[in-house]
Amino acid sequence: MKAAVVEKIRAAKVTEVPDPVVIPASLKIKVEACAVCGSDLRIFTKGDPRATFPRIIGHEIAGTVVETSPELAGYRVGERVTVAPGHGCGKCKYCRNGMGNVCIHPRPSVGYASSGGFAQYIVPPVNVVANGFVNPIPDNLTFEQASMAELLACCINGQERAQVGEGDTVLIIGAGPAGCMHIQLARARGASKVLVANRSPRRLRMAAERFHPDAAFCGEGDALVQKVLAETDGLGADVVIVAAPSHEAQENALRMVAPRGRVNLFGGLPKDNCISHLETNIIHYKECMLTGASSSLGRQNREALRLLSENKVEPMKYITHRFTLDEFGDAFAAVERHDTIKAVVFPWKTKREILEIGKSE
Numbered sequence: 621m622k623a624a625v626v627e628k629i630r631a632a633k634v635t636e637v638p639d640p641v642v643i644p645a646s647l648k649i650k651v652e653a654c655a656v657c658g659s660d661l662r663i664f665t666k667g668d669p670r671a672t673f674p675r676i677i678g679h680e681i682a683g684t685v686v687e688t689s690p691e692l693a694g695y696r697v698g699e700r701v702t703v704a705p706g707h708g709c710g711k712c713k714y715c716r717n718g719m720g721n722v723c724i725h726p727r728p729s730v731g732y733a734s735s736g737g738f739a740q741y742i743v744p745p746v747n748v749v750a751n752g753f754v755n756p757i758p759d760n761l762t763f764e765q766a767s768m769a770e771l772l773a774c775c776i777n778g779q780e781r782a783q784v785g786e787g788d789t790v791l792i793i794g795a796g797p798a799g800c801m802h803i804q805l806a807r808a809r810g811a812s813k814v815l816v817a818n819r820s821p822r823r824l825r826m827a828a829e830r831f832h833p834d835a836a837f838c839g840e841g842d843a844l845v846q847k848v849l850a851e852t853d854g855l856g857a858d859v860v861i862v863a864a865p866s867h868e869a870q871e872n873a874l875r876m877v878a879p880r881g882r883v884n885l886f887g888g889l890p891k892d893n894c895i896s897h898l899e900t901n902i903i904h905y906k907e908c909m910l911t912g913a914s915s916s917l918g919r920q921n922r923e924a925l926r927l928l929s930e931n932k933v934e935p936m937k938y939i940t941h942r943f944t945l946d947e948f949g950d951a952f953a954a955v956e957r958h959d960t961i962k963a964v965v966f967p968w969k970t971k972r973e974i975l976e977i978g979k980s981e
C-alpha cells in the first residue's frame with residue numbers, strides 16, 4: 621500500500637510499504653479520509669515523547685472495514701467507521717472506571733507508537749478496538765465529515781472536565797481548530813454566551829466569521845482581561861478554556877474566570893517549557909477549579925459523531941483544505957502556516973477527484 625512515513629523530524633516520504641495484516645481481535649480498515657491534527661504537526665516538526673520514528677502518523681481517521689479477525693464481534697466488512705487514538709490498557713483503576721484517557725499503563729496509540737491513518741490501510745492495535753475507539757459512522761456523514769469526530773471528542777472531554785452547561789458564559793482563548801469547535805460545542809451544551817479571544821487577528825477573523833461568537837477579542841494581557849471583564853459585568857466568565865499553547869493565556873485565565881468558575885487547560889505547553897506562574901490566591905479566594913484535558917474516551921467519540929450528524933457542530937465549516945496522500949508535505953505546510961481550519965488527506969483519491977469534492981459543495 622501507499623503510506624506517508626515520517627522518518628525523523630521534518631523528514632517524511634510517501635512510499636510503498638507492506639499492507640498491514642489483521643491481528644486477532646482487530647480489523648483492517650481502508651482509510652478514506654484522515655484529518656491533520658495539531659499534534660500530528662507537533663510530532664512532525666518537533667517530535668513527541670509518545671511517538672517513535674519511523675512512523676506512519678495520523679489519528680483522525682474515517683474508512684471502511686475490509687477484513688475482521690474471527691475473534692472480533694460487532695463489526696462487519698463494508699461498515700463505515702472512525703478510528704481514534706485511544707491508549708487505555710483496559711485493566712487499571714482508571715480504565716475500569718471509564719477514564720481510560722488518563723490510563724497509568726498507556727498502550728500503543730494510533731499514529732504515535734503504532735501505525736496511523738496517513739496510509740491506505742490501517743489495522744488498529746487491539747486495545748484501541750477493545751476500548752471503543754472504532755465507531756460506526758452515521759449514514760448522513762461523509763468520510764471527511766466523520767474525520768472531524770476525534771478533535772470534537774477531545775473538546776467534549778475538555779468541556780466535561782470544565783462542566784460547561786446551561787446558562788454558562790464561556791470564554792475560549794485560542795481560535796485555532798479546537799477553539800472553533802469549542803465555540804459550537806459550548807452552544808450545543810447550553811452556554812448562553814460564548815466569547816473568543818486570540819492573539820493574532822487573522823485566525824480570530826476566520827473563527828468569528830464562521831462560528832459567530834457573542835464577542836471576539838483580539839489581543840492578550842491586561843487589555844484582554846479588561847475587555848472580558850467589561851463583557852461579563854465585571855465578574856469574569858463561568859468557564860475559561862485555554863485552547864492556546866501559551867503561558868500568558870494560562871496565567872491570565874485565572875484573572876478572567878468568575879468566582880466558583882472553572883478553568884480548563886485544554887492545550888498543552890512544550891514539554892521543555894511548561895512552567896507557568898499562576899496567581900494561586902485567585903484560586904483560593906474565588907474558589908475556582910482548575911482542570912486539564914487529555915485526549916478522549918470511546919463514548920465521547922460516539923457523542924462527537926452524533927453531534928456532527930445532527931449538525932449541532934457543523935463539520936463542513938471546519939474543512940477548509942483537501943490533499944492527496946502524495947501532497948502530505950503540502951498539507952502539513954498549510955497547517956503550519958495557519959492557512960487551514962482543518963485539512964483532510966485522502967489516501968485513495970487523485971487530485972482531480974479531490975477538486976470534484978470541493979466543487980460539489
Ligand SMILES: [Zn+2]
Pocket residue numbers: 657658659679680770771
Ligand atoms: Zn487529533
Ligand SMILES: [Zn+2]
Pocket residue numbers: 708709710711712713714715716720723724725
Ligand atoms: Zn489503564
